[in-house]
Amino acid sequence: MQIIENLKVKERVYQEKLDNGLTVLIIPKRGVEKKYMIWGTNYGSNDSTFIVPGEEKETQVPNGVAHFLEHKLFEQENGTNSLDTLTALGVEANAYTTNDHTAYLFECTGNFYEAMDELMDYVQHPYFTDENVEKEKGIIGQEIMMYNDYPDWRVYLNTMQAMYHNNPIKIDITGTIETINKIDKDILYKCYNTFYNPSNMVLVVAGDFEPEQMIKEIQKRLIEKKSNGKITRIYPEEPESIVQATIEEKLEVSQPIYTIGIKDKVKECSFENKNEIVKKHIAIEILLKLILGKSSNLYQQLYNEGIISAQPSLDYEFGKTYAHVLITGQSEKPEQVYERFKEEIRKLKTEGVNEKDFNRIKKTIYGAYIKEYDDVVDISRMFLADYFKGINSFDYLEEIEGINVEYVEQMLKDVFKEEKMVLSIVKN
Amino acid sequence: MIKTDKFKTNLIAVFLTTELNRENVTKNALISSILRRGSQNMNSQEEISKQMEEMYGASFDCGLDKIGDNQILKFYIEVINDNFLPQNDVNILQNSIEKILDIIFNPYIENEAFKKEYVEQEKNNIRKIIEGKIDNKAKYAMDRCIEEMYKNEPYGLYKFGYIEDLEDINGKDLYEYYKQLIQDCKIDIFISGIVDEKISEFIENNDNIKKLQERDPKYIIPKVELKQKTEQEKVIIDSMEVSQGKLILGLDVSLENPDLRYTALLYNGLLGGSANSKLFQNVREKAHLAYVASSSYIRYKGNVLINCGIDIENYQKALDLIKQQIEEMRQAKFSEDEIENIKQGIIDTIKTIKDEQDTQITYYFSQELSQENVSIDEYIEKIQQVTKEDIVKVANEITVNTIYFLKD
Numbered sequence: 001m002q003i004i005e006n007l008k009v010k011e012r013v014y015q016e017k018l019d020n021g022l023t024v025l026i027i028p029k030r031g032v033e034k035k036y037m038i039w040g041t042n043y044g045s046n047d048s049t050f051i052v053p054g055e056e057k058e059t060q061v062p063n064g065v066a067h068f069l070e071h072k073l074f075e076q077e078n079g080t081n082s083l084d085t086l087t088a089l090g091v092e093a094n095a096y097t098t099n100d101h102t103a104y105l106f107e108c109t110g111n112f113y114e115a116m117d118e119l120m121d122y123v124q125h126p127y128f129t130d131e132n133v134e135k136e137k138g139i140i141g142q143e144i145m146m147y148n149d150y151p152d153w154r155v156y157l158n159t160m161q162a163m164y165h166n167n168p169i170k171i172d173i174t175g176t177i178e179t180i181n182k183i184d185k186d187i188l189y190k191c192y193n194t195f196y197n198p199s200n201m202v203l204v205v206a207g208d209f210e211p212e213q214m215i216k217e218i219q220k221r222l223i224e225k226k227s228n229g230k231i232t233r234i235y236p237e238e239p240e241s242i243v244q245a246t247i248e249e250k251l252e253v254s255q256p257i258y259t260i261g262i263k264d265k266v267k268e269c270s271f272e273n274k275n276e277i278v279k280k281h282i283a284i285e286i287l288l289k290l291i292l293g294k295s296s297n298l299y300q301q302l303y304n305e306g307i308i309s310a311q312p313s314l315d316y317e318f319g320k321t322y323a324h325v326l327i328t329g330q331s332e333k334p335e336q337v338y339e340r341f342k343e344e345i346r347k348l349k350t351e352g353v354n355e356k357d358f359n360r361i362k363k364t365i366y367g368a369y370i371k372e373y374d375d376v377v378d379i380s381r382m383f384l385a386d387y388f389k390g391i392n393s394f395d396y397l398e399e400i401e402g403i404n405v406e407y408v409e410q411m412l413k414d415v416f417k418e419e420k421m422v423l424s425i426v427k428n
Numbered sequence: 429m430i431k432t433d434k435f436k437t438n439l440i441a442v443f444l445t446t447e448l449n450r451e452n453v454t455k456n457a458l459i460s461s462i463l464r465r466g467s468q469n470m471n472s473q474e475e476i477s478k479q480m481e482e483m484y485g486a487s488f489d490c491g492l493d494k495i496g497d498n499q500i501l502k503f504y505i506e507v508i509n510d511n512f513l514p515q516n517d518v519n520i521l522q523n524s525i526e527k528i529l530d531i532i533f534n535p536y537i538e539n540e541a542f543k544k545e546y547v548e549q550e551k552n553n554i555r556k557i558i559e560g561k562i563d564n565k566a567k568y569a570m571d572r573c574i575e576e577m578y579k580n581e582p583y584g585l586y587k588f589g590y591i592e593d594l595e596d597i598n599g600k601d602l603y604e605y606y607k608q609l610i611q612d613c614k615i616d617i618f619i620s621g622i623v624d625e626k627i628s629e630f631i632e633n634n635d636n637i638k639k640l641q642e643r644d645p646k647y648i649i650p651k652v653e654l655k656q657k658t659e660q661e662k663v664i665i666d667s668m669e670v671s672q673g674k675l676i677l678g679l680d681v682s683l684e685n686p687d688l689r690y691t692a693l694l695y696n697g698l699l700g701g702s703a704n705s706k707l708f709q710n711v712r713e714k715a716h717l718a719y720v721a722s723s724s725y726i727r728y729k730g731n732v733l734i735n736c737g738i739d740i741e742n743y744q745k746a747l748d749l750i751k752q753q754i755e756e757m758r759q760a761k762f763s764e765d766e767i768e769n770i771k772q773g774i775i776d777t778i779k780t781i782k783d784e785q786d787t788q789i790t791y792y793f794s795q796e797l798s799q800e801n802v803s804i805d806e807y808i809e810k811i812q813q814v815t816k817e818d819i820v821k822v823a824n825e826i827t828v829n830t831i832y833f834l835k836d
Contacts, residue, residue, distance in 0.1 A: 090772025138716030252669035295477035367484030
């Protein structure tokens with residue numbers, strides 16, 4: 001078992017790859033009541049075209065299968081539903097799907113091992129019938145309708161439409177009513193058998209546990225399954241350019257909601273360049289705060305002029321096939337926010353980054369990383385999501401120290417390019 | 429003071445509690461926004477932000493809450509504790525306590541008034557927040573249902589106030605009101621983290637604290653309301669651009685004595701508080717009418733709110749099915765096993781209170797406010813004692829007050 005320790009945040013992660021290919025991460029937290037288990041597979045809404053190991057032909061499935069599978073895995077052959085069983089144990093169970101992974105989880109204080117029995121059992125035993133697949137279409141249909149009423153989600157998805165020509169990041173995680181109607185049990189089994197192989201999965205446990213003991217508990221509950229070899233995923237070619245500079249949708253909102261997106265180039269994360277990817281991520285976080293954080297000139301100006309009334313969210317999202325900056329907020333004049341943002345970037349490029357501001361923001365980001373390590377839920381989710389990107393979450397704490405003004409200025413030039421920017425607006 | 433070394437951070441919370449009423453609700457909301465604009469020592473928001481960033485990104489946050497018939501102005505600073513500072517920066521905790529007290533009790537004043545510019549800008553911001561109520565349709569539907577249930581009563585008030593009340597407020601009158609508020613309100617300060625006696629001494633000796641006067645705070649001690657059964661249910665239907673209808677049912681829980689609130693909590697768990705509940709199982713899993721089908725319990729006001737997102741044409745079908753669940757609760761159609769499961773779930777949640785600093789502070793604050801002082805162990809004990817008979821009895825005292833539907 002590999003032990004990774006970080007002295008800055010004073011935490012340890014125990015990592016083990018089991019014989020069947022499953023990766024296990026254990027994060028012990030002494031003296032904490034809450035326990036958390038999350039089992040993820042490297043399979044999300046982006047993975048609709050792939051080659052099943054052992055086959056030659058490529059398989060294409062309708063959009064929304066990963067999310068549909070997430071719903072259906074809870075159903076058991078004996079007629080019970082695992083979500084009910086887990087809830088009956090008094091634990092809080094859930095599951096979610098992102099564009100690159102699907103995860104099943106529970107948190108609890110008591111009944112941990114009973115819940116673990118159930119979680120590990122249902123994830124390993126799919127049971128799909130024509131009838132139970134049909135039934136789920138109604139529930140997921142309501143979920144899709146619910147998201148259609150969320151302006152935040154609409155503005156996000158439209159940003160993806162404007163930035164990406166072909167990359168599946170632009171499709172809805174749930175699929176649409178049309179695509180989910182094409183899903184049947186054979187498709188679900190095919191995707192399950194391909195992607196729910198231990199070699200494609202990671203199990204993370206956090207709480208007051210002995211790591212060695214926990215590994216044994218996990219092994220006891222694994223059914224026999226062979227590592228099935230490499231899954232070839234096929235993603236469409238994506239040009240570097242954006243699709244359209246602006247995109248708008250009408251929805252009843254009190255004030256326009258906007259997202260500024262900046263499409264970035266993607267480098268496949270490998271062991272050799274993972275530090276570079278982490279460093280880039282940190283540098284972009286620093287830049288975003290310098291440009292539009294609470295202490296920035298631009299934020300203060302826009303606030304005082306009444307153009308914005310709260311801090312926009314500032315994010316850098318990336319995966320194996322996509323990367324972009326996202327700035328989301330509400331304003332009566334989103335076009336002005338956008339123009340001023342571009343102006344500020346031009347200014348920063350000519351004048352350079354102020355050393356004092358840089359150091360202050362760096363301290364802030366360091367503090368934010370430390371804060372991630374309080375809750376077993378946050379820690380586990382972070383390690384899981386980063387793992388699927390090829391990153392160990394501790395890397396952020398290690399890399400931040402070495403970041404300097406020159407590096408950040410370089411990233412400003414590389415990433416914040418006007419021809420890569422889009423503006424998405426949702427308004428009345 | 430909550431002494432714990434379990435966390436990477438120290439959390440400081442200051443709560444100002446005052447009576448909720450139409451006259452002051454908007455002013456209080458505005459004060460909370462204006463205070464974060466600047467103090468005598470940090471004149472602008474920019475200055476405050478810079479100071480926070482220097483303390484390794486201490487996060488300063490403020491918010492508003494309603495507990496019973498009170499409005500609470502909440503202020504927080506979360507700061508990483510000294511064990512995790514890369515260099516030997518010291519007294520970051522004391523420093524942040526000084527800052528938060530400065531922001532609340534020593535605001536930026538010009539000519540005996542809040543700065544005009546700040547007042548006008550924040551009036552505008554509050555107006556946007558109030559207008560923004562419609563952005564989250566599900567939340568909006570619930571707020572509207574509460575508003576209808578508590579028409580002309582304090583609890584029906586929106587915590588950010590009213591646009592028409594904003595106009596007449598100016599910096600001078602508001603500052604006068606602020607001074608009165610600080611003199612009369614209940615003030616609670618909580619600190620969770622690596623703390624010792626020196627910290628409470630430090631707070632007591634803080635100039636801003638020393639200048640506060642002794643008081644008999646003006647607020648309403650929240651008591652579990654023992655209300656009457658509703659005779660006639662109200663139906664309210666609003667129209668808005670939505671693709672999914674939001675159906676809310678506001679129930680009145682009439683209790684014989686306050687201790688029955690633990691029973692009501694279990695009632696809520698069985699009805700719609702979990703994935704095993706009647707609503708989730710029947711409205712979502714069996715009838716496939718909804719993705720969200722749940723309920724929540726408002727303890728001090730004695731209400732259960734049912735919340736469903738449905739196809740608009742399924743209104744009657746969903747309503748009938750929900751009412752059937754309420755009826756089945758009255759007829760004791762649930763098992764001992766189900767009760768045990770819900771109990772276990774609630775107890776599990778109670779046990780994790782200690783694992784989160786803000787949850788723990790919120791818990792102790794509500795105990796302090798209601799003067800109940802129920803410890804976490806007692807709380808668990810009370811939950812365990814509830815029987816099926818108790819739940820059925822409470823179920824028969826529960827009536828539908830308001831049916832609210834938001835459609836297109």
